[in-house]
Amino acid sequence: MTTRRNLLKSIGLSTLALSTLSAYGCSDGQKTEANVMPSDDDPDYWQKIRKQFILSDDKVFFNTGTVGVMPRVVVEAVTKHLNYMAADVADWPYKDDSKERFISGYQDLMYIRSKVGKLINADPKGVALTDNVTNAMSYIANGIDLKAGDEIITSNQEHPGGRCSWEVREKRDGVVLRQIEIPKPIQSKEEVVELVTKSFTPKTKVLMISHIISGSGAILPVKEICNAAKAKGIFTILDGAQTVGNIKVDIQDIGCDAYVGCFHKWVGAPTGTGFLYVDTKRIGEIWTTVASAQWDNHEDDGYRFTQRGTGNFSILFGLEAALDFYFQVGHEQWTDRVKFLGDRLRSGLAENKKVKFYHPADPLMCSGLSVYNIDGFTGAQLQDAYWEKGRMRPRSVGDVFGVRHSTHIFNSTDEIDRAIAIVNELSV
Numbered sequence: 553m554t555t556r557r558n559l560l561k562s563i564g565l566s567t568l569a570l571s572t573l574s575a576y577g578c579s580d581g582q583k584t585e586a587n588v589m590p591s592d593d594d595p596d597y598w599q600k601i602r603k604q605f606i607l608s609d610d611k612v613f614f615n616t617g618t619v620g621v622m623p624r625v626v627v628e629a630v631t632k633h634l635n636y637m638a639a640d641v642a643d644w645p646y647k648d649d650s651k652e653r654f655i656s657g658y659q660d661l662m663y664i665r666s667k668v669g670k671l672i673n674a675d676p677k678g679v680a681l682t683d684n685v686t687n688a689m690s691y692i693a694n695g696i697d698l699k700a701g702d703e704i705i706t707s708n709q710e711h712p713g714g715r716c717s718w719e720v721r722e723k724r725d726g727v728v729l730r731q732i733e734i735p736k737p738i739q740s741k742e743e744v745v746e747l748v749t750k751s752f753t754p755k756t757k758v759l760m761i762s763h764i765i766s767g768s769g770a771i772l773p774v775k776e777i778c779n780a781a782k783a784k785g786i787f788t789i790l791d792g793a794q795t796v797g798n799i800k801v802d803i804q805d806i807g808c809d810a811y812v813g814c815f816h817k818w819v820g821a822p823t824g825t826g827f828l829y830v831d832t833k834r835i836g837e838i839w840t841t842v843a844s845a846q847w848d849n850h851e852d853d854g855y856r857f858t859q860r861g862t863g864n865f866s867i868l869f870g871l872e873a874a875l876d877f878y879f880q881v882g883h884e885q886w887t888d889r890v891k892f893l894g895d896r897l898r899s900g901l902a903e904n905k906k907v908k909f910y911h912p913a914d915p916l917m918c919s920g921l922s923v924y925n926i927d928g929f930t931g932a933q934l935q936d937a938y939w940e941k942g943r944m945r946p947r948s949v950g951d952v953f954g955v956r957h958s959t960h961i962f963n964s965t966d967e968i969d970r971a972i973a974i975v976n977e978l979s980v
């Protein structure tokens with residue numbers, strides 16, 4: 553298996569950068585008990601991966617869709633740097649703030665943006681680091697030129713963090729926000745493509761839709777949708793808050809103009825880590841919202857969005873450690889495992905005819921998020937019953953829709969089977 557040092561090198565980090573990480577008190581790839589990874593053919597591979605997380609064993613976490621769990625290497629990277637800042641900030645010579653890693657918010661952070669580019673198969677010059685999805689989307693909604701009467705198409709199932717910056721534009725500038733109704737559950741990809749594409753009019757200038765809908769776990773056919781929109785000159789933006797680390801995201805293949813996402817759910821990075829991507833052919837059209845010295849830098853537009861004033865560098869060490877951990881497990885291996893556990897949950901629950909599903913009927917449109925309920929329960933009641941019976945934490949998504957149940961690589965098949973048994977017990 554690739555060593556961490558080789559992996560870091562293969563994605564463009566020099567030996568100098570590695571020694572810099574080490575100087576800041578962070579892991580330099582030396583194997584310690586805490587970061588030894590099992591080999592790919594180890595029969596206990598996933599149990600050993602579970603040990604890379606300090607998550608308590610006496611309860612079960614099924615709510616990655618809200619916030620993820622950091623592996624130990626991430627926690628260590630953050631806390632080491634925090635300690636270093638508190639003890640040794642006087643080491644900072646302040647000679648070259650483009651390289652010195654004490655505060656974030658000024659550097660181009662290209663070495664991290666390159667890893668993000670690799671994660672989503674996109675040019676890192678179009679990638680900017682943000683705090684979360686809400687501010688990434690706000691930068692785009694606020695920065696795009698639109699005039700009164702221009703239409704923005706979105707759906708009735710968008711998260712407020714994706715939707716509300718467009719509501720601001722509607723109120724401020726008189727653009728028209730039109731919401732198409734997406735069913736829950738969705739029956740097929742074709743149904744969604746048809747619904748979205750027939751909503752386009754000559755006034756439609758922007759399409760903003762989730763890649764995975766947070767309230768149903770539906771993976772939308774975004775490639776087909778974006779192709780159809782782009783053929784009509786519509787600027788396409790996808791909300792990927794629930795995607796990276798849950799499914800593979802390939803921006804080149806999808807062909808969208810812009811994409812926003814985060815690492816603090818499915819990638820296991822610290823909270824407060826997100827990104828925006830805009831196609832380098834279009835990024836120059838998006839005005840800067842949070843402005844500092846780079847506000848007009850069109851050689852590296854991702855830098856101007858990344859530069860947003862003093863921030864916490866410790867969490868960027870955590871973000872980098874999370875991305876390295878992800879690639880160490882492996883792109884396919886990670887996302888296949890998330891889907892395998894989700895499929896096991898969905899097919900196990902499907903044997904119980906009293907369970908109602910709100911995730912899509914087509915298994916290819918589902919991965920790590922499943923949404924379901926049983927008769928006689930509100931979402932809050934089912935959530936509480938899970939805790940009382942099994943110390944398990946899926947999350948309520950309302951009276952009707954029941955719970956949203958996330959499966960992640962730190963979950964085990966045994967945890968999934970125990971969850972199914974609890975539902976069966978509750979629904980007799």
Ligand SMILES: Cc1ncc(COP(=O)(O)O)c(C=O)c1O
Pocket residue numbers: 617618683684685686687710711712713714762764765766791792793794814826
């Ligand atoms: C689809 C979707 N968009 C946006 C958000 C907001 O993300 P953040 O809290 O990172 O801004 C979420 C959060 O759950 C989400 O699921």
